[in-house]
Amino acid sequence: MSGLCGWIGHNGASNQELVEAMAAPLARFDGAPVRRVQGRKSAAAVAARDGSAHLYQSDGLLVALWGRPRLRDARLAEQAAREGLARTLADAWRGAPQELCASLDGTFALCIVDEAKGSALLAVDRMGEVPLAWRLAGETLVFGSSNDAIHRHPATPARLDPQGIYNYVYFHMVPSPGTVYRDVRRLLPGEYLLYKNGEVQTGSYWRMRYEEHNARPFPELKEQFLAALRTGVREAAGDSAVGAFLSGGTDSSTVAGILTEVSGRPAKTYSIGFEAQGYDEMEFARIASRHFGTEHHEYYVTPDDVVAAIPQVASAFDQPFGNASALPAYYCARLARADGIERMLGGDGGDELFGGNERYSKQHIFARYERVPGLLRKGLLEPAVFNFPGGRHIKLVRKARSYIEQASVPMPARLETYNLLDRYGAAAVFTDEFLADVDPGRPLVSLADTYGRSEAGSLINRMLELDMKITLADNDLPKVVKACELAGVEVAFPFLNDAIVAFSAGLTPRQKLNGTQLRWFFKEALRGFLPDEIITKQKHGFGLPFGVWLQQHKPLQQLASDSLTDLKARGIVRPAFVDELVGQHLREHAGYHGTMVWVLMMLEQWFKQR
Template sequence: MSGLCGWMGHGAGVGDNQALLATMAAPLGRFDATPVRHVAGRRSAAALAAQPASSHVYQQDGLTVALWGQVQLAGTRSAGDELAAELAAGWRQDPDAVCARLGGAFSLCILDEARGEALLAVDRTGTRPLVYQLAGETLVFASSSDALVRHPATPGQIDPQGLYNYVYFHMVPGPGTVYKGQQRLLPGEYLRYRQGAIEKRPYWQIRFDERQGQSFEALKEQFLQHLKDSVRQASEGQKVGAFLSGGTDSSTIAGILTQVGGKPADTYSIGFEAEGYDEMEYARLASRHFGTNHHEYYVTPDDVVAAIPKMGAVFDQPFGNASAVPAFYCAQMAKRDGVTCMFGGDGGDELFGGNERYAKQTVFALYDRLPGLLRKALLEPAVFNFPGGGMIKPIRKARSYIEQASVPMPARLETYNLLGRYGAAQVFDADFLASADLDGPLASLRDAYGKQPSASLINQMLALDLKVTLADNDLPKVIKACELAGVDVAFPFLSDAMVEFSTHLTAKQKLNGTKLRWFFKEALRGFLPDEIITKQKHGFGLPFGVWLEKHQPLQELAYDSLSSLRGRGIVRAEFIDDLLGKHLKEHPGYHGTMVWVLMMLEQWFRQRPAAAPHA
């Protein structure tokens, strides 16, 4: 993936620091073989693994600046190391103003030995992560936990809460990690270190202006121009390709890339020989429509078996989103064609209102608008006390609706949470469960959701998803899959200009009644084929549960992984027996998800033999 690592407030001398820095930086370029630059001082050091266009370094008079990514710096046309030098000058003049000038996809460290201060920051959507830990007066940081735990001041100790959160969400949501004492910077956040103490603050937060302003035509023109500019900027100096699932987002990026580049874009799609999972016909439709140079690959169960240990190795946190596997094979296909950067369509749903749950939660919210007396004194008694109501379909549906609508947001989003359906006490070992906060996952959702109290329901959900769905889940999935394949990745929908543009659309332009991403689709009508605009959402879902029924090598790997997990003191042996012996046979697609989540937890541990489950 490339990235940063380093520290402030530790060291015996430049020579020793260089050696330790090389040890920390080793995981950053292990999959994509990026060149690494080292800069060490007496009490601080930083390493940057990145291709030349994304590597910006400055060191002079005890001040080090390392900047990774595709960066825009307000008020300058500087590039390369000149960008880092300008940031150094800005730091000397006004440290508090540094982040306000930064845009693009980046992570940053500034280490000032003379002042005994440091600054860490990541971009607005969290595409370039940073984890950190304060050990005594030493601040250690890295783009990957695998690098951070190599510093002697911050050896990794597994946090039971991180493991619990993983099984709940199928990833470890920020700012937490799977290690005790280790944290992640949130999107748009910076950290200041002063003489052994740290403070964190947002330098940017999304803000919505929901007032109706410009005409549809004016907004459509701006939207398309932002898309073209974003694709053009991300394409500079690289051989690019695009993921193409056949959905609206990936098809739009493929079409704009062809338009901007003036030649057929290289597009890449994954298919599955499994009923209900293959969407290749829509990818082919988009390719024909835009005239792209299209490439396809059908992932097999054998491919999944081969990829599983690699997935355990490349993710620095336990990660259970199975669609990382097809994303990897898609990126690998592009790598063989000489592509250096893949374009992902991620962000369109979370900026413009494209997930089904947005419409669903709007319907539930209607119940809150009814007078309380009507709900409590009339409707609810009538529905729940109706004789034989459990046998009558309309009454059952009414009961289900009221039960879900009565759960406050954002907890209502987790009504069908898989761990909740099993029950935490049934899944986890009792001693392990006693060391975790069972309310922790929902508390983290409430905290993130509460940061937009004045926004409409749709925008509150969008802001939550920018953090939980994108920064914690979908972006790491694609970024790590591409890292494993040895290519970079960019997300044109997540340019600063596009994010800002989306905040000025009204709630109705995003969700018109129950019509998802209304403005987005209308603005692209005539550009995208109608069949793609009206198709049901799908993506690169993996038919793991279906294949697990019939493919012996996949069964053996899954059963062996869960057998090993038994001995780690995390999951109850009885639950694993029930999952494999009973539940999986009843519904492979549904229960296969938990098999995958637990299998990938064990695979993550296997790739890190020194990591103890908990201590």
């Protein structure tokens, strides 16, 4: 991968050798050149291709920036064109750090180290497209885009955090700001960190600001939206040999169509299929390709591909990661790389900006129950439903009970009603020794904390803002970014262009979720541009039929069995649970329980790659 790393507050025997050793893991997939700056008690390095590394050094002031951001201020942009972006940021550092960060658009990770003042600034972009983790050890602040870089510094050796492992099994990833390592934290999207003489404080330089009551005419909104889409795709494509993921959904199809339009030639599109009933969406990708006239490429992932790629995918992540879609994303990116593509465009972000996930409509239905007067709910409805004679055997009564039970759970805990770990029970899954160092309630507390920070007035926008962090920044973006890094290509996300993000914030809640109609404005604005079949299709994506194949493919069964057997010896998961999982549970429902097999298998595979 590419990235940024460094420290302040440590004077080693050879700062040059140390910072180069820290940067080595950042360049291991693409062989990107490493550029560095160093002071007496500090150093920073960026591993990146040309155009994505910006460094400056003068009198103990170090600036290192990874990414391709743009400056909002015209005066600063002109200065950057003359003197370089890093030099311009060095000059701006003397002002307010928050304003400096807010002046940047686009994707970036930034560090500014000022040895004379004993201070430093770290920051990441607004949507958290790239990671930046940090650890304070005494008066030494060590930071890096990868945990692997941080742990190469002598002040910050790796120490696993049981809570991070528990959070991984709960969420199938480790949500920020936590990591799987003790005392190592990640910056949240739109967050900065200030270091001063051995102390740190963090804050937000940007938050999503929704304008929920500013209804405007549809034609005006549609014109502005299409213009923002063209800008987002054009800027994401840049001047590289570019292609696009194409799943056949609304987001990837939109990106493919706009890319064809703005480039003036057929976009190169890439899709993944599966020979498994209910999982293959290739026909929708073909519909989109024919509609826009793209130069389309397909690859069908096989169970043998899964076996071959699992160790590679596990090694690409600096902490456990259990989203199985990373594997088909890797094969799709590899297909594009073999075709000469240098940068892929992903459709990620559309759901979280415009209201595209099924749970939004479900929660809208549950929220209706909250509007029923409490006296009526508690005094009449609930006693009638739960005390109905023989209600367990009457389908309508059972549904009413389930509805009331779920609707009575407060948000955002209601989103985790079907959480797999909760269904099994933590005590049934983990050993007593492991749980002694864990707070099982922490995942829901952190979820509630993120949800509670939203300033949105509507349920849909509060859910969207939560998903921008949990689903997008912590899960989907790392999935695609790491898959592309492993395949040797860059990736960009047009929907996360600042103009499109700002536009989405100005839509009314009803324009995102009209009753139970998902993405109402998005689909209406693109009606006639997208094929009707794409607009009306059910959401799917690059889902991997792991549970189905696990029942049929011997090498995959062996890999899973070996991984879970080795995991038993680590004292984390109860051996009896593993035996029950791969035995009775899988026989009962391979698709459902196969998810936990995958999550635990990838945990063990990650351990093996450390």
